[in-house]
Amino acid sequence: MENSITNNAEEGEIDIENEVVNDINGSGSATIRNEIENLLKENLLGSLQNNIENILNGDGDYEIENNINNDINVNINVQVNNEVNNQLEKNGESDNQDESDNGKEDGNKEEENADEVVWGIDSASETTEAFYGCVQENFGEPQVVGRYLGDKEGVSYGLTDEQVELIHSHDAQILLIFNQFEDATGYDNGVALAQEAIVLANEIGAPEGVALFANIEPIYPVDAAFLEGWYDEISVSSYEPAIYGIFAEDETLTAAFNQAVENNSNILADTYLWSAAPNIGITTEDNAPDYDVEAPEDSLAYGWQYGIDAQTCNIDTNLFQSELTDVLW
Secondary structure (H helix, E strand, O other), X not given: OEEEEEEEEEEEEEXXXXXXXXXXXXXXXXXXXXXEEEEEEEEEEEEEEEEEEEEEEOOOEEEEEEEEEEEEOOOOEEEEEEEEEEEEEEOOEEEEEEEEOOOEEEEOOXXXXXXXXXXXXXXXXXXXXXXXHHHHHHOOOOOEEEEEOOOEOOOEOEOOHHHHHHHHHOOOEEEEEEOOOOOEXXXXXHHHHHHHHHHHHHHHOOOOOOEEEEEOOOOOOEOHHHHHHHHHHHHOOOOEEEXXXXXXXXXXXXXXXXXXXXXXXXXXXXXXXXXXXXXXXXXXXXXXXXXXXXXXXXXXXXXXEEEOOOXXXXXXXXXXXXXXXXXXX
16 A cells, blocks of 8 residues: 655745545555655745554554655745654554654755754854865764854954855755854844844845854853844844853853843744853764753753864864754755
């Protein structure tokens, strides 16, 4: 028995619900293959629900194969939920197997799995073929590359169109960092700097839905008002609010973030965090630690810069939870 559903959508709003139900009774044998494929391209907004349910009763010998493939372009903003439920009953005994969110997303997104972690780097250096070769030879193959919006003299080189193309040619996603400041205090300052970040992101062609990370170094003064201003301005743009910094419990940034959340609970729910705590040192991809970031409770702390200032290649090493890849370029 084979069940197959294919959806091909381009542009506009979608609300797709795919459901496959097999209810089989008796003895004998059967091979059941269920396949759902969704091809989502261009500019789409909406929801996608995939449901597969197999209810098998009796003494039959059943072989079940469930496949959900979501091929989603990186520019798509679609809420995806995959559910698979296999209910097997033999001789009065029930075996329920419930699998959720086991769909595979190809293109520029990672497999939707809350436990999946990908390895990546960030660097203040220009991204060239020589740079990439250095990283591959000495550390591994990054799936995420953090780069800066605009040049900051003596500190970092900004991302260019050529570098975007090069990074994407290596099947990696780009994390956008804004560091054109050294004072993270004041609501109006947060708004003004957010506006600068939005302009730079637009100039480089960053698509809608990408997170813009305000780079707050530990030596910068910071307060809750700045974080509120940054959040308010970014969240009404086509981009997503995000913050990089050391979010250890005793850091001023953590206290400022917690105060901002107390003033506006939406900041906790909607702001992506990339924390540089704890710092355990540079490693290769193969020797990366288990994901164990320090950050405020219940925050979207999906990025961990666990090692800084590699002497070779001028990189920092990171781990990112798969949820963050939804807001990367």
